[in-house]
Amino acid sequence: MFVDTVIEDKALHKPAFLIGLSLTVLAIFFALNFTNSLFGEFLRPVIGDPTESGFFGRFAVSLVLTIIFVLNLFAISFFKLKVQVAIVWLELFLLFLAFAYSFDLKMSFIQSRIPLMITRGLFTTIYISAISIVLATVIAIIGAIAKLSNNGFAYAISSFYTSLFRGLPLLLQLFLIYKGLPQLGFMVDAVPAAITALSLCYGAYMTEIFRAGIQSIPRGQWEASRALGFKFNLILRKIILPQAVPIIIPPTGNQFIAMLKDSSLASVLGVWELMYLARTLGQRDFRHMEMLLTAAMIYWALTIVLEVIQARIEEKYKQKS
Amino acid sequence: MMDTKTNIPNNTEMTPVISLKGVSKWYGDFQALSNIDLEIKLKEKIVICGPSGSGKSTLIRCLNRLEAHQEGTIHVSGIELHERMKDIDVVRQDIGMVFQSFNLFPHLTVLENCMAGPNWVRGVDKSKAKERAIAMLEQVKIPEQADKYPEQLSGGQQQRVAIARSLCMQPKVMLFDEPTSALDPEMVAEVLDTMIELAKSGMTMICVTHEMGFARQVADRIVFMADGEIVEQNSPEEFFNNPQHERTKVFLDQILK
Numbered sequence: 001m002f003v004d005t006v007i008e009d010k011a012l013h014k015p016a017f018l019i020g021l022s023l024t025v026l027a028i029f030f031a032l033n034f035t036n037s038l039f040g041e042f043l044r045p046v047i048g049d050p051t052e053s054g055f056f057g058r059f060a061v062s063l064v065l066t067i068i069f070v071l072n073l074f075a076i077s078f079f080k081l082k083v084q085v086a087i088v089w090l091e092l093f094l095l096f097l098a099f100a101y102s103f104d105l106k107m108s109f110i111q112s113r114i115p116l117m118i119t120r121g122l123f124t125t126i127y128i129s130a131i132s133i134v135l136a137t138v139i140a141i142i143g144a145i146a147k148l149s150n151n152g153f154a155y156a157i158s159s160f161y162t163s164l165f166r167g168l169p170l171l172l173q174l175f176l177i178y179k180g181l182p183q184l185g186f187m188v189d190a191v192p193a194a195i196t197a198l199s200l201c202y203g204a205y206m207t208e209i210f211r212a213g214i215q216s217i218p219r220g221q222w223e224a225s226r227a228l229g230f231k232f233n234l235i236l237r238k239i240i241l242p243q244a245v246p247i248i249i250p251p252t253g254n255q256f257i258a259m260l261k262d263s264s265l266a267s268v269l270g271v272w273e274l275m276y277l278a279r280t281l282g283q284r285d286f287r288h289m290e291m292l293l294t295a296a297m298i299y300w301a302l303t304i305v306l307e308v309i310q311a312r313i314e315e316k317y318k319q320k321s
Numbered sequence: 322m323m324d325t326k327t328n329i330p331n332n333t334e335m336t337p338v339i340s341l342k343g344v345s346k347w348y349g350d351f352q353a354l355s356n357i358d359l360e361i362k363l364k365e366k367i368v369i370c371g372p373s374g375s376g377k378s379t380l381i382r383c384l385n386r387l388e389a390h391q392e393g394t395i396h397v398s399g400i401e402l403h404e405r406m407k408d409i410d411v412v413r414q415d416i417g418m419v420f421q422s423f424n425l426f427p428h429l430t431v432l433e434n435c436m437a438g439p440n441w442v443r444g445v446d447k448s449k450a451k452e453r454a455i456a457m458l459e460q461v462k463i464p465e466q467a468d469k470y471p472e473q474l475s476g477g478q479q480q481r482v483a484i485a486r487s488l489c490m491q492p493k494v495m496l497f498d499e500p501t502s503a504l505d506p507e508m509v510a511e512v513l514d515t516m517i518e519l520a521k522s523g524m525t526m527i528c529v530t531h532e533m534g535f536a537r538q539v540a541d542r543i544v545f546m547a548d549g550e551i552v553e554q555n556s557p558e559e560f561f562n563n564p565q566h567e568r569t570k571v572f573l574d575q576i577l578k
């Protein structure tokens with residue numbers, strides 16, 4: 001990407017834009033009606049009982065919210081980019097916490113269940129995802145090469161495979177493997193079934209990513225290699241793949257992140273991974289929200305870890321070139 | 322410094338290194354080459370020229386079978402190039418090729434570009450390959466760029482690396498497909514100088530180029546093509562001073578204007 005060297009005036013510093021923004025935000029807040037929320041409660045001294053405050057109350061709440069919102073944006077606009085990012089992240093995170101807090105969570109309940117969530121749930125989730133990621137990558141490399149080959153069988157099999165496994169919902173694949181294979185005489189446990197389904201499904205998506213990555217390498221690289229007398233396997237391994245990998249990494253990282261969360265589908269087979277525990281641990285005590293939010297935070301944290309790893313790898317390749 | 326593995330039989334001055342008989346090629350319905358007869362002897366320097374689309378690239382790319390011909394025969398050092406041949410890679414290892422767009426490997430350093438061929442397919446060990454790469458980079462006068470990546474070099478430098486990369490394979494023949502047409506004018510000379518040096522060293526060379534000064538100085542024979550045919554071939558002197566065909570005259574008028 002290219003960031004232009006000429007700095008334009010900030011939109012937020014133009015009165016016309018500020019007024020337009022304020023009116024739009026006001027309209028949205030008014031439409032959403034926050035009178036009965038925490039904000040209405042804060043304004044009780046002014047508008048009286050929020051539920052009884054009618055049009056005036058609703059308008060006052062919207063107006064106050066709009067002023068806070070726009071002033072906040074205006075203030076942030078004076079900071080440097082990095083600081084802006086940090087502030088906005090923090091604010092959004094606080095909003096998310098406020099959302100969670102609004103459920104009147106019982107922290108002691110979370111604390112008592114979290115060890116099991118982690119030792120059993122998180123462990124199983126990571127275990128399933130990690131194996132699936134490795135298997136899907138292997139499948140994708142083979143699938144991509146098969147799709148690019150002149151061998152009729154290889155092409156037919158790999159294109160049939162990607163078509164089928166991209167064409168069925170993952171949940172359906174999961175059931176087909178778990179319930180179908182035993183009827184053919186292969187007993188499969190829930191965890192291997194989940195790993196198989198995830199690997200095959202994501203292997204199919206990643207086959208296409210790898211294929212496109214390999215094909216994006218200019219023809220001249222093949223020609224120069226051929227002219228030197230290199231054979232197909234050598235060209236692929238030493239010339240094409242090393243150049244394709246940096247192109248493949250971002251979409252592959254995306255797939256890994258998606259797969260991590262789709263491992264939650266294993267919960268329908270009764271596998272004790274994060275999602276399953278999140279749904280069941282809170283059931284008896286009617287503490288659903290506590291467990292769901294805890295699982296949410298764990299998934300999110302895992303995703304951030306993957307994002308950081310991906311960014312590191314991308315950075316490494318950027319330095320090299 | 323001969324490779325332990327010599328792939329194709331050595332030639333005497335008499336037998337042609339490359340010979341084409343009645344070669345024709347089609348892209349779909351379009352005939353790109355028709356009935357080409359051509360013989361190139363050891364140490365001969367051939368320049369191929371002709372208007373755009375006349376089939377020069379197609380012809381030169383048939384010589385190491387980057388393109389397939391459909392009729393006629395092509396022999397390289399006595400080995401016929403055809404669809405079902407087993408040892409095309411072995412033949413290619415003895416034919417260097419330099420492209421208009423350089424086609425260096427961007428993920429390898431200049432040195433690694435030059436070491437790759439000998440080390441990966443010629444069975445030359447790393448230290449020998451490195452020695453040879455440095456020697457060739459010296460020959461093309463850029464030993465100091467050895468540890469850079471291709472994109473850090475100018476076009477002229479990249480093309481000289483590409484020449485060095487081919488030379489590291491110790492080829493019997495070098496093919497050039499418009500090696501200077503992607504270059505800025507001030508870089509053309511450095512690449513041509515390298516090619517002239519190479520010619521002096523006795524390399525067999527087939528060059529598609531519009532650099533008529535180079536052709537005059539280096540070529541033993543100039544082959545003029547139009548519409549997929551060889552219209553005429555002659556020594557530079559005859560070719561420039563006494564062209565036989567109308568199309569040659571028109572072409573020379575345009576290019577020497």
Ligand SMILES: Nc1ncnc2c1ncn2[C@@H]1O[C@H](COP(=O)(O)OP(=O)(O)OP(=O)(O)O)[C@@H](O)[C@H]1O
Nearest residue numbers: 348349351353371372373374375376377378379380
């Ligand atoms: N892959 C291809 N498919 C179809 N037609 C092609 C292909 N490659 C070349 N041609 C056609 O064959 C003819 C000869 O092409 P070629 O590249 O050999 O010409 P050239 O003499 O090298 O021209 P230039 O000086 O522009 O490089 C042209 O008319 C071109 O359009």
Ligand SMILES: [Mg+2]
Nearest residue numbers: 377378379499
């Ligand atoms: Mg051409």
